[in-house]
Amino acid sequence: MENLEKVNLESTRLILKPISLEYTEDVFREFTSEITTYMYPKRADNIGETEKVIKDMIQQRKNGNDLVLVMLKQETLEFLGICEVGAIDTDTPELGIWIKKAVHGKGFGREAIGLLKDWVDHNLESECLSYPVDKRNIPSRKIVESFEGKVFREFQRINKSGNLLNEFEYRIYK
Template sequence: MDLLQLEISTSRLLLQPISMKYKEDIFSEFNQEITTYMYTKPPKYISETEDFIKDSLEEIKKCENLVLVILNKKSFKFLGCTGIHEINSNDPELGIWLKKSAHGKGYGLESIIALKTWAEENLDFQYLVYCADKANIPSRRIPEKLGGKIIREYKKTNLSGKVLNILEYVLPKAGD
């Protein structure tokens, strides 16, 4: 399967493999506010974003991780990124971030539903994982709306030095 050619479409969104075409959007939108509840920290220089994209493309080629941009289907405007980490494991992890102006419009849930459906149709796994900080209510709503159950809670210090209180959800497969 050539994941670099992947395209996942919903009624409003288009998910495509990350590319240098979106480096400016990612660099400017992946800021301190967006990363508040994430392990990673925002890049200081665009070269860091370029390195992230290069690394992500290598991981896609090796079928290790899948990193996709989220685009508005009509305008093709950049909305954020989503992906599946460790796609060949028994418990791949779904992740997402949206730029601030895309918050509150249901794009996160729509993206994760599309990604989950694709994973169930194309990957072999026991269950999907979705992690969110306990204080990040909008992010927690995504797995909860999908019937996710908390299987683990732990603390993790992110790269900016903030202690996160992570809730790890398991998402049921369709039909379970």
């Protein structure tokens, strides 16, 4: 596996690069309560919480556990959101993504997940990819289903905002 600090993925419209503290304000501004409706984490109460979370993401990358990348628009370097491959040290790495509200519906999510899937296929030895998503999050379900993701199991959990999530764990097989 390549050095996670140097991962830089590109497509025609996107640049994905390791998260850094440079993006603290962008993440704090765009990771809203609306964005987190169907997600496990909650919106940070203050920018200090966001900075702490990003520092933890950087440490997880250094430990070789997770790869969290910022999504930037290729032509302008506009911050679009975050995507990740978590649990990269397991047989079933987990994909995740969130995109700022202003660019929903433009295909950036599918494009980013495609880049991540290709990276995993070429850099990790895994049985399959996991992609947990709340049943009500239709746009995110469409992303995983476009990669032939199949529901592996259903489960419920309470997110950090105290709301019940009814989730599907999709699996994407090679």
